[in-house]
Amino acid sequence: MRREGSPFQGMSTVFVKELADHISSVRMLMLELLIVFTALAALYEAINSLRQNTAEDPFLLLRLFTIDQAPLPSFVAILGFLIPLMAIGLGFDAVNGEHNRRTLSRILAQPIYRDALLMGKFLAALATIGISLAALWLLVIGLGLIFLGVPPGSEEVARSLVFLAVAIFYAGVWLSLAMLLSTVFRSAATAALVSLGIWLFLTVLWPMLAPALAQAVAPADPRYALLGLNDPATAVWTQELLRLSPNDLFEEAMLAVLSPTTRALGPVFLDQLRGAVMGAPLPFGESVMLAWPQTVGLVAGTIVLFAFSYVLFQRQEVRA
Amino acid sequence: MNEQQSTTTTPPVIHARGLTRRYGDTAVVDGIDLDIIRGEVFGLLGPNGAGKTTTILMMLGLTEISSGEISVLGFNPAREPLKVKRRVGYLPDAVGFYDQLTATENLAYTGKLMGLPRAERAGRIEQALRRVGLIDVASKRVATFSRGMRQRLGLAEIIMKRAEIAILDEPTSGLDPQATQEFLGLIGELKAEGITVLLSSHMLDQVQRICDRVALFKAGHIVLMGAVPELAVKVLGAGFVVEVEAEGPGIARRLAMIPGVTQVETLSADRFRMTAERDVRPDAARAVVAVDGSLRRLSVDEPSLDTIYARYFQDHSAGGVRHAA
Ligand SMILES: Nc1ncnc2c1ncn2[C@@H]1O[C@H](COP(=O)(O)OP(=O)(O)O)[C@@H](O)[C@H]1O
Ligand SMILES: [Mg+2]
Numbered sequence: 001m002r003r004e005g006s007p008f009q010g011m012s013t014v015f016v017k018e019l020a021d022h023i024s025s026v027r028m029l030m031l032e033l034l035i036v037f038t039a040l041a042a043l044y045e046a047i048n049s050l051r052q053n054t055a056e057d058p059f060l061l062l063r064l065f066t067i068d069q070a071p072l073p074s075f076v077a078i079l080g081f082l083i084p085l086m087a088i089g090l091g092f093d094a095v096n097g098e099h100n101r102r103t104l105s106r107i108l109a110q111p112i113y114r115d116a117l118l119m120g121k122f123l124a125a126l127a128t129i130g131i132s133l134a135a136l137w138l139l140v141i142g143l144g145l146i147f148l149g150v151p152p153g154s155e156e157v158a159r160s161l162v163f164l165a166v167a168i169f170y171a172g173v174w175l176s177l178a179m180l181l182s183t184v185f186r187s188a189a190t191a192a193l194v195s196l197g198i199w200l201f202l203t204v205l206w207p208m209l210a211p212a213l214a215q216a217v218a219p220a221d222p223r224y225a226l227l228g229l230n231d232p233a234t235a236v237w238t239q240e241l242l243r244l245s246p247n248d249l250f251e252e253a254m255l256a257v258l259s260p261t262t263r264a265l266g267p268v269f270l271d272q273l274r275g276a277v278m279g280a281p282l283p284f285g286e287s288v289m290l291a292w293p294q295t296v297g298l299v300a301g302t303i304v305l306f307a308f309s310y311v312l313f314q315r316q317e318v319r320a
Numbered sequence: 321m322n323e324q325q326s327t328t329t330t331p332p333v334i335h336a337r338g339l340t341r342r343y344g345d346t347a348v349v350d351g352i353d354l355d356i357i358r359g360e361v362f363g364l365l366g367p368n369g370a371g372k373t374t375t376i377l378m379m380l381g382l383t384e385i386s387s388g389e390i391s392v393l394g395f396n397p398a399r400e401p402l403k404v405k406r407r408v409g410y411l412p413d414a415v416g417f418y419d420q421l422t423a424t425e426n427l428a429y430t431g432k433l434m435g436l437p438r439a440e441r442a443g444r445i446e447q448a449l450r451r452v453g454l455i456d457v458a459s460k461r462v463a464t465f466s467r468g469m470r471q472r473l474g475l476a477e478i479i480m481k482r483a484e485i486a487i488l489d490e491p492t493s494g495l496d497p498q499a500t501q502e503f504l505g506l507i508g509e510l511k512a513e514g515i516t517v518l519l520s521s522h523m524l525d526q527v528q529r530i531c532d533r534v535a536l537f538k539a540g541h542i543v544l545m546g547a548v549p550e551l552a553v554k555v556l557g558a559g560f561v562v563e564v565e566a567e568g569p570g571i572a573r574r575l576a577m578i579p580g581v582t583q584v585e586t587l588s589a590d591r592f593r594m595t596a597e598r599d600v601r602p603d604a605a606r607a608v609v610a611v612d613g614s615l616r617r618l619s620v621d622e623p624s625l626d627t628i629y630a631r632y633f634q635d636h637s638a639g640g641v642r643h644a645a
Binding site for chain 2: 003004005009010013014017021101102103105106107108109110111112113317318319
């Protein structure tokens with residue numbers, strides 16, 4: 001049965017309204033302040049350490065993103081941690097909020113499909129995150145110019161723009177998850193708690209659990225341990241389990257793009273390095289190819305989670 | 321043939337046959353037939369949980385239809401929901417707005433969703449807010465609005481839409497008596513403009529005055545349908561209720577003898593309620609005078625829908641027991 005009219009009718013209206021709501025909301029302001037201050041702290045440390053060793057580095061600007069100076073993690077690691085928080089903050093009450101305000105049936109009685117509402121909300125939240133991340137990106141470039149005094153090279157700009165794009169995809173996964181939970185749970189508080197629980201589990205607990213699980217699935221051969229080496233089978237299992245977390249995918253992709261000397265992601269086998277000049281940077285295109293599977297993984301995760309919310313939302317009763 | 325028919329009798333704006341909605345095994349709307357005529361105020365009445373809201377949601381394509389058919393302004397709401405929703409305005413039960421936005425901003429948002437051209441929007445919003453008496457608070461945030469103001473804002477949305485049919489779900493529930501009267505007045509204005517109004521309510525007496533016809537729901541079925549006086553005659557056997565307050569010997573017996581009176585209830589020593597086929601006030605006055613009584617009050621009323629509804633089920637449950645026995 002074909003539906004009449006376009007499923008996207010009204011989507012731009014929803015998008016504009018939601019975007020305006022997000023940008024003027026106190027919630028968004030708080031999230032932004034949190035991210036900006038944490039990021040500034042990380043950048044401050046990074047700039048300090050970079051100014052001290054002024055060794056020739058063709059990718060000085062990129063080092064701003066990745067350098068970590070104890071006790072602070074790097075700028076990228078901080079974003080890996082905080083982007084999910086921002087996405088959850090914008091998505092956890094997307095659908096149930098309309099139910100609870102009793103606006104849903106009034107809005108859906110207008111000549112639009114539910115698709116327009118869900119898509120408009122998703123894109124508006126993603127755009128909000130995109131705008132914040134773009135502002136942060138400009139901040140990093142600006143600070144680099146001012147304090148390091150080096151104009152960024154074109155390859156550096158290209159790599160940092162890839163960073164921006166992947167960061168937005170990464171936000172997309174968490175946003176879809178938050179919106180899915182906002183469709184499943186009628187209470188916004190429950191949706192927020194479950195989202196935050198999943199976030200903590202995947203960013204904090206999973207990196208510790210994955211090696212233990214890998215050990216259980218593929219116990220390390222004691223002969224490797226005698227040689228002081230890791231069993232490659234266990235290492236591969238650890239890696240694959242870690243990759244179930246979007247956090248890990250984001251970090252791997254960032255490693256490939258922002259640290260041009262990265263030649264491979266995951267456990268490195270000697271044959272992969274044959275013929276490689278250690279420490280020589282990979283060309284831009286090859287770095288992107290290296291980060292490609294991880295990026296696709298993030299996009300796929302976004303689409304799958306969004307599809308689930310879509311199906312659920314289509315079947316949901318509109319009445320409160 | 322068909323053309324001729326459509327010119328002689330206007331087709332109903334809402335037409336349902338065997339409309340059914342099941343949740344699992346229970347049918348919450350069970351095979352209802354409805355024909356709503358253009359320009360009338362039609363009441364879907366009945367207790368909570370009777371299936372009124374579900375019926376309304378099916379008309380708007382907002383919930384699935386399990387079986388049966390329905391057409392709204394000639395369109396099938398399940399197949400062509402946008403066409404239906406462009407022409408029909410809906411005020412949901414306990415309507416909500418975006419609290420952080422003003423009245424005007426809230427209407428502007430739905431106005432855009434309706435696809436109203438930008439040039440027309442501001443004018444229509446102002447006009448609608450003026451109609452419902454909210455023009456003075458147009459730029460106040462909805463967070464500060466009372467329940468009654470929210471209901472009126474919802475009605476303004478329908479006015480702005482220039483809907484052909486206004487569907488109002490429990491429009492007066494939760495309103496104080498004055499707000500209720502004001503709101504009923506606004507519904508009357510819609511009718512005067514030729515808009516078809518379909519409203520639901522569980523407070524039968526409150527809305528019976530403004531409804532041209534009503535459908536009384538019970539557990540997913542329409543048990544009675546028609547104009548209130550018609551139903552009164554059908555169920556109570558009478559269309560008038562006359563109350564007499566008088567003192568005197570044997571008044572009740574005298575009143576019962578008046579032709580056309582079907583029943584006399586003694587409410588207290590000096591108060592009587594008669595149900596009659598016609599307005600029997602003159603006869604009642606004469607009856608009181610005839611026994612040398614003193615007449616203190618005489619009033620006539622339509623029988624209340626509550627009475628009709630209650631009586632209908634009294635009769636029918638008695639019937640049910642007989643059947644079971
Ligand atoms: N999603 C649902 N699942 C199961 N039953 C439902 C659902 N929604 C409503 N009902 C039932 O349908 C019946 C009719 O509800 P409704 O149409 O809201 O009644 P009314 O508007 O007349 O008060 C109620 O008994 C209610 O419990
Ligand atoms: Mg209801």
